[in-house]
Amino acid sequence: MADTICLRIVLMSLMCMVLVCTVTIGEEIRDKHNNTTHDGPNQVIIDSDSRNVEIGDEIVLKGIIDKSLIGGAPSDVVILISAPEGSLADTFILSSPDQHGKFSYKLPADVGGTWGFEALYNGVNSPKIMVDVVPSTKAGKTTLTLSGWPVYPRVGDEVVFKGRLTDSAGKGVPNREIGYQSDSSGNKSGPNGSTAGIDWDPLGFGQTNQIGEYNFRIPVVQEGEVHVRVLFPGDGLYTPSESKVISLIVKSA
Numbered sequence: 676m677a678d679t680i681c682l683r684i685v686l687m688s689l690m691c692m693v694l695v696c697t698v699t700i701g702e703e704i705r706d707k708h709n710n711t712t713h714d715g716p717n718q719v720i721i722d723s724d725s726r727n728v729e730i731g732d733e734i735v736l737k738g739i740i741d742k743s744l745i746g747g748a749p750s751d752v753v754i755l756i757s758a759p760e761g762s763l764a765d766t767f768i769l770s771s772p773d774q775h776g777k778f779s780y781k782l783p784a785d786v787g788g789t790w791g792f793e794a795l796y797n798g799v800n801s802p803k804i805m806v807d808v809v810p811s812t813k814a815g816k817t818t819l820t821l822s823g824w825p826v827y828p829r830v831g832d833e834v835v836f837k838g839r840l841t842d843s844a845g846k847g848v849p850n851r852e853i854g855y856q857s858d859s860s861g862n863k864s865g866p867n868g869s870t871a872g873i874d875w876d877p878l879g880f881g882q883t884n885q886i887g888e889y890n891f892r893i894p895v896v897q898e899g900e901v902h903v904r905v906l907f908p909g910d911g912l913y914t915p916s917e918s919k920v921i922s923l924i925v926k927s928a
Contacts, residue, residue: 718744719801721754721794726804729811730845731818731916733781738794738801740776752778753795759788759808763820763839763888772796782919783818784808786845811843813914819853821905821918828895830928837890838918840883840907847887848913855879855891858902873902873920895925 721738728734736754751769758764762785772778784790787808794801821838828834836855840848855878883889895901901923909915 717741719752719794719796719799721792721801722804723792723806725806727807727809728784729813729816730784730787730808730841730843731811731813731816732784734784734790734806734808735779735781736770736792737779738777740772740778740794740796742776744797744799745772745776749774749776750797754780755793755795756782757791759786759790761845762786763822763837765822783820785818785820785839785841810845813843815913816843817841817848817907817909817913817916819905819907819916819918821903821921823903823921823923827924827926829926830895830898833892833894834923835890835892836903836905836921837888838905840887840889840916842913847883847885849883849885849887851883851887851907851910851913853881853883853889854906854908855881855893856904856906857893875904878903895923898925898927901925 718741719738720740721736724735724737738752740749740752749772751771753767754770755767756764764782764785768780768782770778770780778794784806787810790806790808791803792806793803818841819838820841821836823834823836825832825834840851840853842848856875857878858873858875878893879891881889881891889905893901893903903921903923905918907913907916
């Protein structure tokens with residue numbers, strides 16, 4: 676009888692030790708999982724000046740890349756854009772970081788809804804951020820978008836441009852005259868596409884259609900950097916606006 680009791684006590688002690696070890700190991704695994712850091716989110720960061728903007732305002736994006744990813748000469752950061760339905764924003768754009776790894780970009784919020792942004796650099800993604808765009812409280816405020824393709828044309832190619840003029844609610848503004856301007860003097864754009872100091876020349880005029888869209892074509896005839904923008908002068912109902920500047924790098928044929 677005594678032997679049986681001793682055996683039971685030994686077995687119970689062993690079971691308790693197993694349970695304690697199991698709990699301890701489980702806690703260690705959970706601690707390691709919770710403390711694990713992922714290089715991607717920590718090495719590439721993107722954010723916006725504001726998580727709430729009005730239609731027609733600019734979404735200002737800023738970010739930084741860990742220097743360990745840059746190495747020698749820095750390459751462009753790819754900013755991935757998830758825009759609400761109806762937007763003519765590009766699905767991705769490029770931004771050049773400075774020597775400290777900082778980068779920035781501005782784009783007009785042409786429709787309401789939730790916008791998403793991620794930065795990609797050398798295969799490493801940043802965490803995704805969201806920006807809510809709401810109707811403007813300013814009646815008659817307009818936004819003018821512009822995109823062009825191809826971005827790297829060759830001499831003799833024809834570049835197709837398109838865009839849209841929208842009001843404070845994100846609806847297209849029809850039957851409005853817009854002007855196209857360019858500079859093909861070979862002036863270099865500054866950091867992050869800055870075009871301060873560029874001399875603009877009239878290129879032509881067009882008109883928005885019933886849903887506020889427009890398009891035009893430009894043949895490129897010489898190598899170098901060509902800058903293009905579009906302007907809406909405004910009228911009695913709508914405020915003036917201008918598009919972002921598109922910079923093309925023209926290569927030899």
